[in-house]
Amino acid sequence: MHDPYRGLGDFVLNGQADGLHQVFSGPQPEQVAILYRNGYLRACREALQARFPAVASVMGDVEFRKVCSAYVQASPPRQRTLTRYGVDFPDWLSTEDCTQANPGLVDLARLDGAWLDCLFGLDESPLTSLQLNQLIQSGGGFPVSLRLPRNARVVALGCSVFDVWMSIRQGEGGVALPTQPEPGHALFWRPDMTVFSRQLDAWEARFYLSFQATDSLDEAAEHFLPATANDRDGPITLEKYFARLIESGLLIVGD
Amino acid sequence: MSFPEQRPGFHDTVAAGVSLKPQHFEQAMASRLRGIWYEVHPENYLMQGGPRRRGLRQVAADRDISFHGVGASLGGPDLPDADHLKAIRQLVDDIQPVRLSEHAVWSSIDQTYLAELLPLPRTQPVLLNLVAGVDVYQSAMGRTILIENPTNYLTVHSDMDEADFLLEVSDRTGCGLLLDINNLYLSAHNVGIDPKAYIKALPPKKVGEIHIAGFDADPQFGHRLLIDSHASAVADPVWSLLDYALTHLGPKPVLIERDANLPEFSVLEQEVHRAQRMLDRLRELDHA
Structure with a gap:
């Protein structure tokens, strides 16, 4: 048959x-x-x-x-x-x-894919500083369990193509891809309906990779090692960095 | 096996609707056409979250949505994929569509998805596969579905004609039929069946929804081969065949299908309005 x-x-x-x-x-x-x-x-x-x-x-x-x-x-x-x-x-x-x-093409593909996976990822409401204050003032204390949004993606890159990728995605033409290896990382996350992304320093990459793998801010903090002791607002302390995580919508109160 | 009927919608009158794409979410919510409803391919919304899924949820909050699946491979050599059905069911639970439909075709072999609506040979063994596929799909969804007649570009080796084949599946599974008038018109043109005889063969109670769409001539064969493109306005002969079908079948929800070469939403609304007028006229005649 x-x-x-x-x-x-x-x-x-x-x-x-x-x-x-x-x-x-x-x-x-x-x-x-x-x-x-x-x-x-x-x-x-x-x-x-x-x-x-x-x-x-x-x-x-x-x-x-x-x-x-x-x-x-x-x-x-x-x-x-x-x-x-x-x-x-x-x-x-x-x-x-x-x-x-043209090894940068592979990195462009990783960035494209991470952007879409982040866009289509889980919707979650990040912790806000107002919520944190309310939690602390109501006696609930500091949230014990904090984690990265499940839609966050940390992307390992072989070449430094992040800026080029951004330019292409913004419709700019005539960009040249770097051909020399220059490893790095980029982070994608979506606090609401818009995907945010940025390049990471080496220590930040370790910080976010650890945070993502362990859901433990304490363990991630062991990688806190800003290369520059100061930025325009003074020294980057762990407390300041924590505030930036909240401001960026990068912290979710865990289960 | 018996399943609940499709869920009641926001409107109790039979109305016309249109395919919905994310770029039209805002206009869809703002449309003032009476009873307008929207249809989506659920496969395009199987993501965890994000603006597309949220947009659909917002539209569904005050408009009727129907789901028109394209990926189940109901009549294929393998049963519909369990993970796929689970994902569709989750979306069904989230959006609560008024109707669910799929295609009487196949699209998957050896775990490979062919992303095309492939015609089924209308034979007893394939009939059994399609019956099994519809049964599994309906079980997974917990309600009945409608199955759509395909577009034929070639004559498929078969033992029975298409209307009889689909009605047999309907009788055995309890599913309804989605009559795609454009597919029927193109099949008639491409492989020479009688569209009016086809329509007359369908008991009105079996048909739960009607589709109309635009077609295009094949670039190689010209008007000898018409393609179900969903990329242009509904053509006059298709409107005429719709008129004939409505006269025979009575008022049914009518969908304007448009998947490519999208015009302004207002252009689609004009086609919806035209279909709605036909439904209204039918009702007036009924009352006269």
Whole structure:
């Protein structure tokens, strides 16, 4: 008994037309069935373009289409929605020839992906200084358990592309990607409906990675080590830094 | 198996609606068209949070929303994916749509999602797969769904005609039918079925919703092959076929589907208004 699905499935996935006659009558069904294959490839490409707009912008249409086709072949969608398609695209991209001379593309992809994951992440109400004061004054004391928002993302970068990424996302053209390795980190978080992002110093990266992994501000604080003893408001103390975390909407009262 | 009917909406009259996209959330909430309702593909809202999900929740607070799934692969070789159904159910519980619908197609094989509405051979083994898929979907949602007739671009090897095939699934599962007039018009044009005979074969009580949409000629084959693009205004022959369908079926919720090449919301409202006038006229004739 022939498989009523395999012929069309093989054609959509791989362009193999041999089995189409098992599904469709009439001569040369592949001439029309190409609609389905093109639709599949287009849907995947549009999902990748929506997730990685900076990468698409830097690569240009022709190169991005080529890369998307290769990625779709290597890693077809597994979930029955494309809103998260391409989660492993940055890792895959890092193995491709096109990024050997341009490793910053991989970092752009990581930043694009983190931005979208943060946008689509969990909605949470961050602790405000007013709430903190009320808690303390009502005798509730200092919240014992504080953590980062679940929508926060700490992204490790191989090249210093954060500023370039910001420029691209703001619609500026003609930006050049750095080609020399310069490791760093960026942080994404969403206190309300707008995603915020910034670069992190080395100690801050350790601070946030620890905070995210342990949900413990005490453990994260062990990494508190500002490289500059002073900023415009005087020395950066742990207390001041804590106030900035609240101001930025980066603290959630844990369960 | 028996499931509750679709949930009651804000309005008790049958009305026309339109596909809703995030860029139209504000206008959708502000629309003054009587009874206007909105339909979304739930797959586009399966994120944990963020502005898109919040926007839909806000619209749903005072407008009827219906869900029109595209990813379940109801008639596919495998049963609908359990994780997918769980995610859709969570969204259903959150948004409380008035109706749920899916497509009588397949879109997944070997755990790979093909992101296309692929036609089903209308044979007994495939009928059993579709029945099983609808049963699983309805169980997961805890209510009945509507299944939509596909657009045909090629003639699929089959043992029964499409209307009989879908009605058989409806009889076995308790699901209703979503009659997509544009799909029917294009199928008639592309593979030569009789659209009016198709409509006449459908018992009115089985049809829970009607879709109309725009189509485009295929770039390669021109007008010999019409594509269900949802990227242009509803064409006159589709409006005419809608008129015929409403006369036969009676008033049904009518949706203007638009997924690409989005115009201003007011342009879509004009199409909704036209569909609403047809529904109103039908009611007037009924009362006369």
